Amino acid sequence: LAKTTQPISMDSYEGQEVNITCSHNNIGTSDYIMWYQQFPSQGPRFIIQGYKTNVINEVASLFIPADRKSSTLSLPGVSLSDTAVYYCLVGDTQ
Structure with a gap:
């Protein structure tokens, strides 16, 4: 897995679109970009992946921009139930 960097926390209002950007400057040519969501006291839940x-x-x-050195997860119309930790991972498997 490649090293990734993303914001520690974000604030939003209900109904807003939320964009979370993750940097992964040392991504490999065969690596996929994966995002997960984790609620308190639960395991991570896969959301989306791209190449x-x-x-x-x-x-x-x-x-995903052409250089693949970052990615942005966009969550439309968030609500209080979307409050969670969101993880960006880069690697060759889900």
């Missing part, structure tokens, strides 16, 4: 192109699913969007 070289932007990805959208029913939960979130993942934006």
